[in-house]
Amino acid sequence: MATLLKSLLAASEKAANIAQLCRQEEALFSLLIEEKKGVDKNKKFLQDFKTLADVLIQEVIKHDVGKEFPELQDHIRGEESNKFENGLGETVVVQVCPTQQETAALLQKVLDRKQAAAELLAAAIHREVVLSDPALDKVAVTIPTDSMAVWIDPIDSTNQYIRGRGDVTPVDGIYPSGLHSALVLIGVYHRHSGEPVLGIINEPFFQEGQPARRWQSKYHWGISYRGTNLSSLSQPLLRAAPRVVLSSNEKVVLQKALAPLYGEQLCFASGAGYKMLCVALGLADAYVLSEGSTFKWDSCGPHAILRALGGGIVDLAEALKAWRAGQHTLLPELSYNQPVQGAVGAECWANQGGIVAYVYQEHLEAVMATLVDAF
The missing domain is CATH 3.30.540.10 (Fructose-1,6-Bisphosphatase, subunit A, domain 1)
Structure with missing residues (x-):
């Protein structure tokens, strides 16, 4: 290796x-x-x-x-x-x-x-x-x-x-x-x-x-x-005031849903990979995306790094289903070997359910508990 x-x-x-x-x-x-x-x-x-x-x-x-x-x-x-x-x-x-x-x-x-x-x-x-x-x-x-x-x-x-x-x-x-x-x-x-x-x-x-x-x-x-x-990175420290990073065109409903959790700490940035890097570096505690606009090539590398730091990237839609069913640990993470059935072109490899990238389990659980009633 x-x-x-x-x-x-x-x-x-x-x-x-x-x-x-x-x-x-x-x-x-x-x-x-x-x-x-x-x-x-x-x-x-x-x-x-x-x-x-x-x-x-x-x-x-x-x-x-x-x-x-x-x-x-x-x-x-x-x-x-x-x-x-x-x-x-x-x-x-x-x-x-x-x-x-x-x-x-x-x-x-x-x-x-x-x-x-x-x-x-x-x-x-x-x-x-x-x-x-x-x-x-x-x-x-x-x-x-x-x-x-x-x-x-x-x-x-x-x-x-x-x-x-x-x-x-x-x-x-x-x-x-x-x-x-x-x-x-x-x-x-x-x-x-x-x-x-x-x-x-x-x-x-x-x-x-x-x-x-x-x-x-x-x-x-x-x-x-x-x-x-x-x-090559060390696990980031837990910050006193948690921060989330989002896409600048993220749905208003998701921004409003996260506001009580993060207050003024809603940050915006370009590039899916860069936002995942921000989480790995500890500049943000989570990256949440509600749309299926990222792809396997975007998330695979950052996902491995986040896992090495103790975190991961979950499929937001599937994780919300599991949460509603009472499953609050081992939420469904993204996988990389199967195309989306019925899709064509680049959409075959889209992360269609949206994503949550995180390092600490408590941040993931806070996001899920906040969003479960909003979506």
Whole structure:
């Protein structure tokens, strides 16, 4: 598991570098947007964009990890299709080629023959990432990789990645919007049980370095498997005044229902993965979402980290049913191996019942007791 963790973390760092590169090079960035349509369109947004950065990151992770772990090759899945349409109307299947030169040649087709941009990206795709993290050498958990599968969200909060600013001021540690909410999410789950096992959250836009003002990344990880829980994070302390983080477009009825519990501590932020990270970091005690607008690739990685910290992510609708039936512990958590029956496209993998992410059981129970009469 230490080897797989290192492989996934290295892939996440390479992914973060590609995300930074595409966002920082304005001439390149302007080329990298294609609107999603049809069944692949996220119903939550009027405009939901797929970027070449998304596709490249997804394919790089699949390539690098699949090469090192062939048994996972056919079980690494992501949000994006690897087909991209360039400005000339040509459809190109984006993939990592055997050599940097071949990858650059392929990317030129996507980038309307922009050679310099293609070579820049190809160099980032093929560069070797060497991690220097002594904590990773101490990981001694044996997990059979041949029974695992991987979910990738190459850039969560794509709208903020495209349009967000880097100078947004946090409110009590939580960024309400901006580049900080654009994350790389990787989750490993058990193919048969559907349980999340390993999670990685990489923040490509963690801070701007000086004096070059280039973005620096930061990663977090967690493992939860058969009673063993390890994480790069420590379990957050219980706060005196509990706080919940919500989407800015969350239903008014849910906001009003939670107001007596959280008072003035209703916080709002962009990006599902970022709000889950806020819970893992202890910046919020719960993330509640009443709609089915998140997906397995959003939640799998953060879910594993939260489990490693003693928490989890429950299916809100199913948990409310269980609560009403008198079941107040072991509430139904999200699982990751089964599509939604009758759904098509991205909706096959939606968390349709909504979610509650938490670290402490008492916070989960407080949310459930508050919402049970409101929904």
